[in-house]
Amino acid sequence: MDIVRIATAGSVDDGKSTLIGRLLFETNSITADKLEAIERASKRRGVDYIDLSLLTDGLIAEREQGITIDVANIYFSTPSRKYIIADTPGHFEYTRNMITGASNAQVAVILIDARNGIVEQTHRHFYITQLLRIPYVVVCINKMDLVNYAQKQYESIKEQFNDLFEKANYKEQQLQFIPASSLYGDNISTKSTQMDWYKGPVLLEFLEGIEWHSLENQFPPRFPVQYVIRPKSEQWHDFRGFAGKLASGLLKKGDAVVALPSMQESTIENIYRFEEAIDQAESGDSVVITLSSEIDLSRGDMLVKKDHLPAPMKELSAQVCWLDHTPLKPGKNYLLQHGSNRVKAKVTNLFSSINIVDYQTIEGVEEIGLNEIGYVSIKTARPVLADTYASNKRNGAFILIDEGTNSTVGVGFIG
Amino acid sequence: MSIPSTIPAFPRMLEDESIYIMREVAAQFERPALLFSGGKDSITLVRLAQKAFWPGKIPFPLLHVDTGHNFPETIEFRDWLVKETGAELIVRYVQDSINSGKVKEETGKYASRNVLQTVTLLDAIEEFKFDACIGGARRDEEKARAKERIFSVRDDFGQWDPKKQRPELFDMLNGRINIGENVRVFPISNWTELDVWTYIKEENMAIPSIYYTHKREVIERDGMIWPNSPYLNTSEEEIPFEEIVRFRTVGDMTCTAAVASTANNIDDIIREILSAKISERGARMDDKRSEAAMEQRKKEGYF
Numbered sequence: 210m211d212i213v214r215i216a217t218a219g220s221v222d223d224g225k226s227t228l229i230g231r232l233l234f235e236t237n238s239i240t241a242d243k244l245e246a247i248e249r250a251s252k253r254r255g256v257d258y259i260d261l262s263l264l265t266d267g268l269i270a271e272r273e274q275g276i277t278i279d280v281a282n283i284y285f286s287t288p289s290r291k292y293i294i295a296d297t298p299g300h301f302e303y304t305r306n307m308i309t310g311a312s313n314a315q316v317a318v319i320l321i322d323a324r325n326g327i328v329e330q331t332h333r334h335f336y337i338t339q340l341l342r343i344p345y346v347v348v349c350i351n352k353m354d355l356v357n358y359a360q361k362q363y364e365s366i367k368e369q370f371n372d373l374f375e376k377a378n379y380k381e382q383q384l385q386f387i388p389a390s391s392l393y394g395d396n397i398s399t400k401s402t403q404m405d406w407y408k409g410p411v412l413l414e415f416l417e418g419i420e421w422h423s424l425e426n427q428f429p430p431r432f433p434v435q436y437v438i439r440p441k442s443e444q445w446h447d448f449r450g451f452a453g454k455l456a457s458g459l460l461k462k463g464d465a466v467v468a469l470p471s472m473q474e475s476t477i478e479n480i481y482r483f484e485e486a487i488d489q490a491e492s493g494d495s496v497v498i499t500l501s502s503e504i505d506l507s508r509g510d511m512l513v514k515k516d517h518l519p520a521p522m523k524e525l526s527a528q529v530c531w532l533d534h535t536p537l538k539p540g541k542n543y544l545l546q547h548g549s550n551r552v553k554a555k556v557t558n559l560f561s562s563i564n565i566v567d568y569q570t571i572e573g574v575e576e577i578g579l580n581e582i583g584y585v586s587i588k589t590a591r592p593v594l595a596d597t598y599a600s601n602k603r604n605g606a607f608i609l610i611d612e613g614t615n616s617t618v619g620v621g622f623i624g
Numbered sequence: 625m626s627i628p629s630t631i632p633a634f635p636r637m638l639e640d641e642s643i644y645i646m647r648e649v650a651a652q653f654e655r656p657a658l659l660f661s662g663g664k665d666s667i668t669l670v671r672l673a674q675k676a677f678w679p680g681k682i683p684f685p686l687l688h689v690d691t692g693h694n695f696p697e698t699i700e701f702r703d704w705l706v707k708e709t710g711a712e713l714i715v716r717y718v719q720d721s722i723n724s725g726k727v728k729e730e731t732g733k734y735a736s737r738n739v740l741q742t743v744t745l746l747d748a749i750e751e752f753k754f755d756a757c758i759g760g761a762r763r764d765e766e767k768a769r770a771k772e773r774i775f776s777v778r779d780d781f782g783q784w785d786p787k788k789q790r791p792e793l794f795d796m797l798n799g800r801i802n803i804g805e806n807v808r809v810f811p812i813s814n815w816t817e818l819d820v821w822t823y824i825k826e827e828n829m830a831i832p833s834i835y836y837t838h839k840r841e842v843i844e845r846d847g848m849i850w851p852n853s854p855y856l857n858t859s860e861e862e863i864p865f866e867e868i869v870r871f872r873t874v875g876d877m878t879c880t881a882a883v884a885s886t887a888n889n890i891d892d893i894i895r896e897i898l899s900a901k902i903s904e905r906g907a908r909m910d911d912k913r914s915e916a917a918m919e920q921r922k923k924e925g926y927f
Binding site: 210211212240279280281282283284286288291293305306308309312313435436438439440442444445448450452453454481483484493494495497508532544546547548549606607608610615616617620 | 630632633634635636637638639640641643644647648650651674675676677678679680681763764767770771786789790791792793794795796798800801802813814816818819900
């Protein structure tokens with residue numbers, strides 16, 4: 210049974226909460242007591258409809274202000290799949306939350322109010338799906354009931370969006386346009402009777418058909434070592450196993466492998482999932498690997514195949530999104546965490562930042578502030594065993610940690 | 625609603641993620657502990673830890689904050705599990721915190737030790753200098769929990785500040801902390817109640833007997849069935865009677881309601897959950913105190 214992670218962004222006005230509420234209702238994923246609690250809370254707030262945003266807006270501050278501050282995780286499932294929705298606010302001030310929530314997503318749902326068409330927020334949301342290289346994007350043209358279910362309106366928005374896509378870099382991204390009314394349940398889990406002109410899949414049907422796991426198996430294998438298991442017990446006296454979660458690709462028993470950064474070669478003796486020795490690990494599997502020879506390998510190192518080496522780098526260029534109130538300034542030292550590898554790093558250059566509404570680069574900037582995105586070069590004390598984000602996203606991103614506050618202050622995409 | 629006949633499969637990717645988190649804890653912290661309550665979620669954590677470090681032993685102790693109001697079946701099970709897995713067990717008692725005057729026993733009809741255990745927990749963290757405590761909280765349980773990170777940093781007083789949470793991107797976990805801070809870690813954040821049960825089924829795990837149907841002396845209160853015990857403050861109108869029940873969630877005897885059920889095996893339990901109209905924490909009196917009950921307790925150091 211697969212898990213599909215969905216990112217949604219937008220404000221209450223777009224009908225996003227109603228859309229999520231619909232998905233939960235129609236897959237029987239919300240219980241009566243939760244629904245009653247929302248009904249009670251809605252009445253207390255003096256609204257005469259069931260405000261489904263109360264389901265996701267979990268913090269006191271959010272409910273008081275009627276806004277979504279943070280990422281909420283919502284779960285629903287169908288007989289064939291489990292879905293995790295990372296629901297984030299759509300405003301500019303929460304760009305970092307959006308990137309956080311969407312970082313693991315295989316599909317993003319961008320909501321467009323059929324009356325308004327593409328707005329500033331749409332540009333930003335689409336940019337983020339491109340930056341993160343989210344393989345599937347659903348453009349849900351919502352509130353079709355308010356434009357009399359007019360095909361013309363839908364087609365015109367679709368055309369505008371396709372123009373946007375023309376300018377985008379990540380062309381492999383698959384777009385699906387769906388005209389919907391989340392309020393009346395049109396094209397969410399069942400086909401609308403109001404829009405016979407639409408021949409495509411309804412939302413849930415599209416989600417059920419997404420194929421992503423096999424895509425990640427096609428990348429070269431990257432096995433970051435998390436932890437070395439040495440039981441030193443009588444039964445397992447000489448056991449030395451390398452525990453980790455295969456970031457991408459496939460590894461098989463008997464494969465010739467290279468340890469990075471030492472470049473020592475060995476062969477995979479066994480792959481264990483708990484007590485069971487398996488023949489092959491797929492991307493995403495948490496396993497323990499034993500090797501046929503004793504080599505230098507510990508946390509932060511990586512096992513790869515000889516014919517698919519990443520280029521260990523001590524100088525890298527990246528697109529960075531800033532997550533902290535204290536801006537990024539060139540010359541400052543940070544800790545760079547790439548998978549299980551954490552190294553000292555210095556931002557040596559700040560080239561430009563990007564306006565994520567009109568995609569124009571701004572030259573000559575001196576810092577990158579909260580929610581902003583810029584191009585930087587970084588020097589590290591020890592090599593980072595990475596790929597470019599575009600060639601292998603599971604091995605191409607890192608976070609920056611402030612050594613003073615220990616906060617996670619930035620996320621980078623190696624370019 | 626009709627009872628679904630097929631039982632869904634457990635999504636294995638969840639186990640991969642949880643094992644990854646367990647290993648990050650062991651690698652990033654010096655003195656982690658696993659908070660063990662005897663409920664199904666913490667039993668699941670023990671199983672995941674066992675699998676994460678095999679053939680090595682679980683590299684951290686289990687910490688049980690004993691309220692003194694546990695179901696005896698839970699304690700019995702705890703001791704059996706410790707023997708079975710060879711894990712180290714540390715127990716600290718809420719009664720000791722009461723005796724030393726650090727906390728005061730609640731009074732009245734709804735008196736429980738649920739809130740008091742936070743003090744005992746924080747004291748134990750200080751005593752053993754734990755820098756990470758692994759807990760079995762799940763985001764689907766309650767809406768404040770839906771917002772909590774996998775690595776949740778707490779200050780000196782164990783407090784959670786929802787506005788200061790660290791962003792968690794991809795699967796990179798930042799466990800760096802300042803002196804005095806510690807981290808609560810939630811490896812099964814993304815599991816639902818159903819996921820836990822299908823996992824228990826597929827892993828053939830043992831669970832305390834009170835999850836299965838049994839005859840028990842109960843009282844009725846607020847439309848729910850409560851286990852009668854010396855710890856429950858009952859009024860004269862609340863006359864105990866016998867009922868065939870089981871527990872869907874296991875907390876203290878004073879704040880965990882039973883459900884009328886004849887489910888005597890995991891398959892029946894799963895079918896019951898699939899057709900249930902009340903969520904799991906609906907049976908927990910501690911959450912009903914107010915709309916924001918959980919967030920308040922978390923800010924004060926509750927796990």
